[in-house]
Amino acid sequence: METLGRAFGDALQLLWSMDTDLFEIVGLTLQVTLVALAIALLLGIPMGAALGLAKHLPGRAFIVPLIYTGMGLPPVAVGLFTYLFLSNQGPLGSLGWLFTPAGMIVAQTIIAFPLVLGLTMAAVQGVDPDLPLQMRSLGATRRQIALTTLVESRIGVTAAVVAAYGSIISEVGAVMLVGGNIEGETRVLTTAIVLETRKGNFALALALGMILLTLAFLTNLVFHRLQVRQGGP
Amino acid sequence: MRQWILVLLAVALIAGACSDAPPAVLSLATTTSTNDSGLLDAIVPDFEEQYNASVQVVAVGTGQAIALGEAGDADVILVHSRSREDAFVEEGHGTARYDVMYNDFIIVGPTDDPAAIVGTPTASDGMAVIAATESTFASRGDDSGTHSKELSLWKAAGVEPDPNAVWYKSLGQGMGATLNFANESGAYTLTDRGTYLSQSDALTALGVVVGGASIDENVDPALLNPYGVIPVTPDKGNINAELASEFVKWITSVEVQEQISVYGVDAYGQPLFYPDSEAWSTR
Numbered sequence: 001m002e003t004l005g006r007a008f009g010d011a012l013q014l015l016w017s018m019d020t021d022l023f024e025i026v027g028l029t030l031q032v033t034l035v036a037l038a039i040a041l042l043l044g045i046p047m048g049a050a051l052g053l054a055k056h057l058p059g060r061a062f063i064v065p066l067i068y069t070g071m072g073l074p075p076v077a078v079g080l081f082t083y084l085f086l087s088n089q090g091p092l093g094s095l096g097w098l099f100t101p102a103g104m105i106v107a108q109t110i111i112a113f114p115l116v117l118g119l120t121m122a123a124v125q126g127v128d129p130d131l132p133l134q135m136r137s138l139g140a141t142r143r144q145i146a147l148t149t150l151v152e153s154r155i156g157v158t159a160a161v162v163a164a165y166g167s168i169i170s171e172v173g174a175v176m177l178v179g180g181n182i183e184g185e186t187r188v189l190t191t192a193i194v195l196e197t198r199k200g201n202f203a204l205a206l207a208l209g210m211i212l213l214t215l216a217f218l219t220n221l222v223f224h225r226l227q228v229r230q231g232g233p
Numbered sequence: 234m235r236q237w238i239l240v241l242l243a244v245a246l247i248a249g250a251c252s253d254a255p256p257a258v259l260s261l262a263t264t265t266s267t268n269d270s271g272l273l274d275a276i277v278p279d280f281e282e283q284y285n286a287s288v289q290v291v292a293v294g295t296g297q298a299i300a301l302g303e304a305g306d307a308d309v310i311l312v313h314s315r316s317r318e319d320a321f322v323e324e325g326h327g328t329a330r331y332d333v334m335y336n337d338f339i340i341v342g343p344t345d346d347p348a349a350i351v352g353t354p355t356a357s358d359g360m361a362v363i364a365a366t367e368s369t370f371a372s373r374g375d376d377s378g379t380h381s382k383e384l385s386l387w388k389a390a391g392v393e394p395d396p397n398a399v400w401y402k403s404l405g406q407g408m409g410a411t412l413n414f415a416n417e418s419g420a421y422t423l424t425d426r427g428t429y430l431s432q433s434d435a436l437t438a439l440g441v442v443v444g445g446a447s448i449d450e451n452v453d454p455a456l457l458n459p460y461g462v463i464p465v466t467p468d469k470g471n472i473n474a475e476l477a478s479e480f481v482k483w484i485t486s487v488e489v490q491e492q493i494s495v496y497g498v499d500a501y502g503q504p505l506f507y508p509d510s511e512a513w514s515t516r
Contacts, residue, residue, distance in 0.1 A: 087417060088417055088438075099414065176406075180404055180410075180414055181404055181405045181406055182402045182403065182404055183396045183397070183402075183403035183404075184396060184397040184403075185402070187405070191405070192405075195374075195375060195405035195406075198293055198294050198297050198375055198376075198405075199296045199300075199375060199376040200296050200297045200299065200300025200301075200303075200376070201376075
């Protein structure tokens with residue numbers, strides 16, 4: 001208990017003194033997470049909306065369970081596959097992305113994409129089925145129907161964004177394997193926490209954990225404000 | 234009839250489970266190298282049988298192993314960083330340090346040796362060349378025994394590597410992961426010979442550049458890697474001091490030292506560790 005108390009005090013002091021290494025780690029964490037999230041959203045929201053509307057798509061009975069499985073992909077397995085693809089012996093070795101932020105973004109996008117896709121699909125399916133019918137009878141194009149349905153399901157879509165963000169900012173297995181936790185290059189908050197705990201620097205590890213939680217909270221505060229503005233919970 | 238058989242079976246199972254006293258638990262904090270090499274798996278079952286004990290092996294870097302001992306979360310530690318081991322005993326966290334075994338460190342690097350290090354007599358000379366040519370170097374960067382050794386070699390080479398320099402990659406990962414990184418990225422790195430040998434099949438792009446093919450060819454005394462065992466002081470509470478001192482007696486005994494001396498010979502053509510306890514040296 002004494003150790004925990006001391007670690008907590010040291011953690012606050014470290015936060016207060018905000019050194020440049022810490023800023024670098026926080027900066028990279030946000031960069032990797034937000035870029036991966038942006039790619040996952042750009043791909044996942046349109047595809048999720050299309051799938052949500054295409055209720056009679058052939059093969060749907062197979063595609064939907066596949067997406068649900070993807071939503072629970074173990075990050076460390078994603079990391080392993082990405083590693084093998086980006087390795088010098090792998091098919092994409094010539095890119096030179098192993099042990100770089102680009103490689104980490106690839107892995108995190110793979111983790112986030114099925115979450116965005118599946119939750120957007122579910123949110124769109126939850127919209128009153130009469131809406132697309134009415135719009136079609138009024139002469140709306142497919143694109144207009146999809147956009148209006150997305151707007152109607154925006155609270156569910158925001159939840160998809162929150163879930164994807166939370167899963168990748170707190171993820172350690174994939175970024176450790178693919179990024180390599182290189183100081184000043186690919187070290188992010190989660191891998192730094194693992195490292196400092198291994199070294200027995202519990203205060204620093206705790207401080208990093210607190211920063212990670214604060215970042216997640218601040219971002220979710222923003223997401224929630226967006227939801228409230230849209231009339232959500 | 235069938236019910237009777239089931240009842241008899243249940244009674245037999247319960248009786249069987251109760252016949253032995255529950256094993257005492259010994260918590261051993263050690264480095265990844267002793268565990269990853271498979272040595273502990275090979276020798277520890279003998280201790281568990283002799284003393285009716287169950288050994289909990291926590292394999293971490295030397296830094297965390299020592300921290301576990303300081304916190305009283307381990308009964309005994311088996312590590313390899315002499316100066317920190319001595320400090321651990323001096324500060325009253327451990328009762329005494331005993332020699333167990335040694336092996337050696339080597340520098341490995343890309344087989345085409347871009348910095349032309351093969352042939353440099355000592356590790357620190359080789360590392361001075363790595364720094365001067367700014368060849369990629371992968372550091373454990375995790376406060377492990379190997380990391381401490383690396384830092385002392387840089388000091389001997391008169392180099393103070395900047396962790397943010399492009400050529401110096403501080404990974405903060407275990408030896409296995411660091412070797413894989415070096416293999417992928419064409420980097421040099423310092424490793425214990427045991428871990429390198431046990432992984433060498435997968436490390437196709439790496440070769441030994443300082444330290445030779447076996448410990449006999451290693452001419453640099455600075456690359457010696459001694460392991461020590463230290464029982465944690467009992468006053469921390471919840472320390473199984475009796476079993477810890479039995480463990481020390483056991484691992485330094487001639488019989489177990491003999492087992493250490495032959496471990497790995499079949500698989501790698503050379504032992505991974507060389508015993509050097511007092512009992513072994515004076516046998």
